[in-house]
Amino acid sequence: MGDMAAGPKPLRSDAARNRDKLLVAATEIFADRGIDAPLEHIARRAGVSIGTLYNHFPTREALLAEVLPQQLAALERISADAMAEPDPWDGFVVFLEGLFTLQSQDQMLNDALTQGFTLATDVSQACRQGSLDAERIIARAQEAGRLRADFTMADLVTLIWAMSQVIRETMDSAPGTWRRVLSFFLDGLRAEAAHPLLPGAPSVVTDNRP
Amino acid sequence: MGDMAAGPKPLRSDAARNRDKLLVAATEIFADRGIDAPLEHIARRAGVSIGTLYNHFPTREALLAEVLPQQLAALERISADAMAEPDPWDGFVVFLEGLFTLQSQDQMLNDALTQGFTLATDVSQACRQGSLDAERIIARAQEAGRLRADFTMADLVTLIWAMSQVIRETMDSAPGTWRRVLSFFLDGLRAEAAHPLLPGAPSVVTDNRP
DNA sequence: GAATAAGTTGAGGTGTTCCTCAAGTTGGGC
């Protein structure tokens, strides 16, 4: 009764348990080894054979598609916090700080946002949602005359690329370095700091990734 | 007579030819495949067996140590140009533009500067020389009151990390993007743009790499 | 033009990760 909409198939109890163990293991391993961590490590950590992993998740992307959105959800909370900030510039800053804090805590997220928008549909879907939020935060700060007018969504993507590397490189030796870089960068994003772009810099930004 | 100071050993003619072919091939392959390119590719491009490559260069680092400084030399010319610029700020900008132009033209250099000061002694030696030049350029711009006072050499290293990723990511799809990011960043580095750092940002910079 | 030291070769061993599949195990309905 009522399992008409259950869709796929009910899993056997042991299979369900293994699936969960795999998801937990994947979350951990991906978080600190990054998105390219060997799947064998995940299977081992889950106490399960590699065959079982492939049984449940035929590709690495399938596994990521289950694990990533969970982390990506944190991003929505951050967007909300940012919009809740009364001052639009502060909101923009809160958003960036939150975003990079997440990235610095989770290598998977860092990789995902970098390599990224090139992943499984579920994932890029979540990214797209994040993009919309970001766009609103940017627009609000610009309308208030606080954020320089020529800053675009594509520039945010580029900034994410830049910071992802800084985070990767300093995570162990000097965590927090990214806050310093961000401070400098933010000072260049204030409306009153804006100078003409360097000659040769593209002024029309072809959207970086679809 | 007079080969007392010749040091190592005179190479046989064919060996010398092969060595040259290897260096040329390495320069090309490293430049567009990056520092981790398979050594087999280099041997093949040189028209020589993999054994011969290992014969001449026992490790990847040994090969890099011959090829990199050659490219790194371009950096010295850029430093010179920068110091020749009458305006200290312009000099600073010229230096950064030159540096990143090099990086965007040569994946090897990009990787080397990123991963980098962790390489063979010859290489890190050359880096150290570059560091000294950079330090002078920074100091000059700061003494003129143009570059914000809290910008350090370690921040330059961090900036290089950041830009290396931007360059890697946009090289094919949108080259020149790095100029846009640099424009924004520079606007944050002007003395008059300086605001207090974000809370949590390290204000004393432990030198990033030895 | 022989002799030989110098140099070259590439098949093959090592290690890593990917992924598959035939054989074995087990949950759960009867």
Place this chain on the structure above:
DNA sequence: GCCCAACTTGAGGAACACCTCAACTTATTC
């Protein structure tokens, strides 16, 4: 308690990159 579909297992094949070394080739010297 039996049975079978569902699930698990891990050895092993494929791909790639590393590096070595015994057998071969060649430049040079006399």
